[in-house]
Amino acid sequence: MTDLTNLTVAGIRDGHRAGEFTAVEVAEAFNANVANAKALNAFIVETPELALAAARQADADRAAGTLKPLSGVPLGMKDLFATKGVQTTAASKILEGFVPPYESSVSQKLWDAGAGMLGKLNLDQFAMGSSNETSAFGNVISPWRRTGSDTALAPGGSSGGSSAAIAARLCPAATGTDTGGSIRQPAAFTGISGIKPTYGRCSRWGIVAFASSLDQAGPMAQDVRDCAILLENMAGFDAKDGTSLDLPVPNWEAALSGDLKGKKVGIPKEYRIEGIDAEVDAMWEAGVAMLKDAGAEVVSISLPHTKYALGAYYIIAPAEASSNLARYDGVRYGLRDLPEGAGLQDMYAATRAAGFGPEVKRRIMIGTYVLSAGFYDAYYTQAQKVRTLISQDFMKAFEQCDVILTPTAPSAAFGLGEKNTDPLEMYLNDVFSVPASLAGLPAMSVPAAITKEGLPLGLHIIGKPFDEQGVLNAGLAIEQRAGFTAKPAKWW
Amino acid sequence: MLAALYLPQRQDKMAIDQATVKKIASLSRIAISDDEATAMEGELNNILNWVEQLSEVDVTGVEPMTAVIPNVLRLRDDVVNADPLIGGNRRDDILANAPAAQHGFFGVPKVIE
Numbered sequence: 315m316t317d318l319t320n321l322t323v324a325g326i327r328d329g330h331r332a333g334e335f336t337a338v339e340v341a342e343a344f345n346a347n348v349a350n351a352k353a354l355n356a357f358i359v360e361t362p363e364l365a366l367a368a369a370r371q372a373d374a375d376r377a378a379g380t381l382k383p384l385s386g387v388p389l390g391m392k393d394l395f396a397t398k399g400v401q402t403t404a405a406s407k408i409l410e411g412f413v414p415p416y417e418s419s420v421s422q423k424l425w426d427a428g429a430g431m432l433g434k435l436n437l438d439q440f441a442m443g444s445s446n447e448t449s450a451f452g453n454v455i456s457p458w459r460r461t462g463s464d465t466a467l468a469p470g471g472s473s474g475g476s477s478a479a480i481a482a483r484l485c486p487a488a489t490g491t492d493t494g495g496s497i498r499q500p501a502a503f504t505g506i507s508g509i510k511p512t513y514g515r516c517s518r519w520g521i522v523a524f525a526s527s528l529d530q531a532g533p534m535a536q537d538v539r540d541c542a543i544l545l546e547n548m549a550g551f552d553a554k555d556g557t558s559l560d561l562p563v564p565n566w567e568a569a570l571s572g573d574l575k576g577k578k579v580g581i582p583k584e585y586r587i588e589g590i591d592a593e594v595d596a597m598w599e600a601g602v603a604m605l606k607d608a609g610a611e612v613v614s615i616s617l618p619h620t621k622y623a624l625g626a627y628y629i630i631a632p633a634e635a636s637s638n639l640a641r642y643d644g645v646r647y648g649l650r651d652l653p654e655g656a657g658l659q660d661m662y663a664a665t666r667a668a669g670f671g672p673e674v675k676r677r678i679m680i681g682t683y684v685l686s687a688g689f690y691d692a693y694y695t696q697a698q699k700v701r702t703l704i705s706q707d708f709m710k711a712f713e714q715c716d717v718i719l720t721p722t723a724p725s726a727a728f729g730l731g732e733k734n735t736d737p738l739e740m741y742l743n744d745v746f747s748v749p750a751s752l753a754g755l756p757a758m759s760v761p762a763a764i765t766k767e768g769l770p771l772g773l774h775i776i777g778k779p780f781d782e783q784g785v786l787n788a789g790l791a792i793e794q795r796a797g798f799t800a801k802p803a804k805w806w
Numbered sequence: 807m808l809a810a811l812y813l814p815q816r817q818d819k820m821a822i823d824q825a826t827v828k829k830i831a832s833l834s835r836i837a838i839s840d841d842e843a844t845a846m847e848g849e850l851n852n853i854l855n856w857v858e859q860l861s862e863v864d865v866t867g868v869e870p871m872t873a874v875i876p877n878v879l880r881l882r883d884d885v886v887n888a889d890p891l892i893g894g895n896r897r898d899d900i901l902a903n904a905p906a907a908q909h910g911f912f913g914v915p916k917v918i919e
Contacts, residue, residue: 559877622859647904
C-alpha cells in the first residue's frame with residue numbers, strides 16, 4: 315500500500331470515499347508520524363485519540379452512506395484556536411493550562427465537516443513573530459535544511475508549527491491565522507501553499523485575538539486544491555463575530571481553473587526593491603512567464619504607498635494587541651503571579667511580567683505608547699490614514715488588473731537565531747505580505763522554486779476583495795507550471 | 807540589502823527615556839526591572855524612530871480607516887440566551903479556568919486596605 319501520509323486532503327477524501335483505505339488507517343499513519351517527530355517541536359499538544367475517534371466516525375459514516383465533506387481527513391490545529399476540552403495556549407505561559415469550555419467557530423465547522431484533530435500546533439507567542447522563535451514552548455524546527463548543512467532553520471511564523479508539520483507529513487493540512495503574513499510567509503519557507511481569505515470570510519470567534527482588524531484564519535496545505543477544499547469548510551457567516559461577512563461561501567474547489575485567458579496580472583513596480591535577493595527576483599520573473607503561459611496579460615501597476623505599509627502595520631497591530639491582551643490579568647483564566655502581600659495592581663503587573671514573552675511585552679508597550687494621550691494622533695491616527703491610502707492604492711490598481719503577483723518573502727528560510735537580535739530585522743520579513751493584510755485582501759503563497767542551497771521559495775498572489783477564486787486560480791496556474799515537487803529529506 | 811533600504815531612515819533621536827519606559831510599563835501593567843527598562847529603552851526608540859517615517863506622508867483630506875471591508879454592525883434580538891454558547895447561565899464554565907474562583911465568584915487580592 316502507498317504511504318497514506320503522502321496523500322493530499324483531496325486524495326484522502328476521495329480514497330476513503332472509494333474504499334481504498336479506512337479513515338482509521340489514515341489517522342494511525344499520521345499519529346505515528348506525529349509521535350516520531352518530536353525533534354521538530356511542531357505540536358504543543360498531541361491528540362491522537364481525537365484523530366482516531368473522528369476516523370472511526372468517518373468509517374461508520376461511510377458504511378451508513380452519510381459521508382461529510384472532510385470525512386476521514388485528520389488536521390493539525392494552530393494553538394490559537396480555542397478547542398473545547400483541549401489546552402489552548404497561543405504559545406504563551408500566560409495561558410498555560412487554559413482549557414476552553416467552548417470551541418472556536420472555525421474549528422467547529424471543520425469537525426462538523428467530518429475532520430479530526432491530530433493536535434495543537436506550535437506558533438509564535440500570540441502569533442507575534444516571523445520565525446517561531448517567540449513561543450514559550452520552544453522553537454519549531456523546519457524539516458528543511460540547506461544542502462549539506464545541519465543548521466536548524468526557521469519554519470516561518472507565526473504559523474510555523476502548521477507549516478513544519480505539513481512539510482514533514484505530520485498532517486495533510488492545518489489551520490493557520492494571518493495578521494501580517496503569518497500564513498503566507500511560513501508556507502513560502504516550507505514549500506507548501508496557504509491562503510488568507512478576505513477579511514471577514516472566516517469567523518474570528520474563539521481565535522485568541524492579536525490585532526482584530528487584521529486577524530484572519532485560513533488553510534495551509536500541500537497544494538492549491540486542498541486550500542480550496544479547506545477554505546470552503548472554514549469560511550461562512552457567524553453572528554458571534556461582529557466583522558463576519560454575511561455572504562454565501564462559493565464552491566471554490568469546483569470552480570478551480572488554471573486557465574487565465576482574459577485575466578490581467580499586475581506587477582507592482584514598488585515591490586522591485588533595490589538589492590532584492592537574486593534568486594527571489596528570478597523566481598518572480600519566472601512566475602510572470604508562467605502566468606503569461608496560462609493566458610494572462612501582464613501589466614505594470616503602481617502601489618505608491620507600499621514603502622509605508624510596514625510602519626503603519628507596526629503601529630496598528632501593536633495598538634490593537636495592547637488593547638486585546640489587557641484581558642490577561644491573572645483573574646479570569648491562565649497564570650496568576652501573586653507576590654507575598656501584593657495588592658490587585660501589583661498582581662496584574664507581576665502576572666503579566668511572568669506570563670508574557672519579550673516580543674509580546676515589546677508590542678504591548680509600543681501599542682500602549684502610540685495610543686497614549688498626546689501621541690494618539692501623531693502615531694495611531696496617522697497610521698490609520700496611511701492605511702486608507704494603502705487600501706486606495708490597491709483599489710486603483712485593481713481597475714487595471716485582476717490579481718497582483720509578488721514574491722511572498724524577501725528571502726528563503728533563515729537559520730534560527732540569525733535574525734532575532736534586532737526586532738526590526740525580523741519585521742522586514744513581512745514587507746511583501748503586510749500591505750494586503752492592511753487592505754483586508756485575499757492573498758496566497760504557492761511554492762514556485764528551489765534555491766541553490768535547496769530551500770523553497772514562494773510566489774504571492776493578491777486578489778480583489780471577495781475574489782478568493784481569482785487568487786486560487788492564479789495559484790493553480792503557477793502550481794501547474796512550477797513543477798515544484800521537492801520534499802525535505804527525513805532527518806528527524 | 808532590505809535593511810539598507812528601510813532602516814537608514816531611522817534617526818538616532820531618543821523619543822523616550824527610561825522614565826517614560828517605566829511609565830509605559832506601568833500603564834501596560836507589566837512589572838519591569840531597571841535592567842529590562844534599559845534594554846527596552848533602546849528597542850522602543852529604534853522602533854519608534856523607524857515608524858516616524860509615516861509623518862512624511864501627506865494625509866490631507868484622508869479619513870482614518872475604521873473598517874477594512876465595508877460592513878454594518880448587526881443587532882441581535884434582545885433576549886437572554888439568544889445563543890447558547892454566549893448567552894447566560896454559564897457561570898461554572900466561566901469560572902472553570904479562574905486561578906482562584908471562590909463561592910461562584912472570581913477571587914482577587916484585597917483591593918481596599
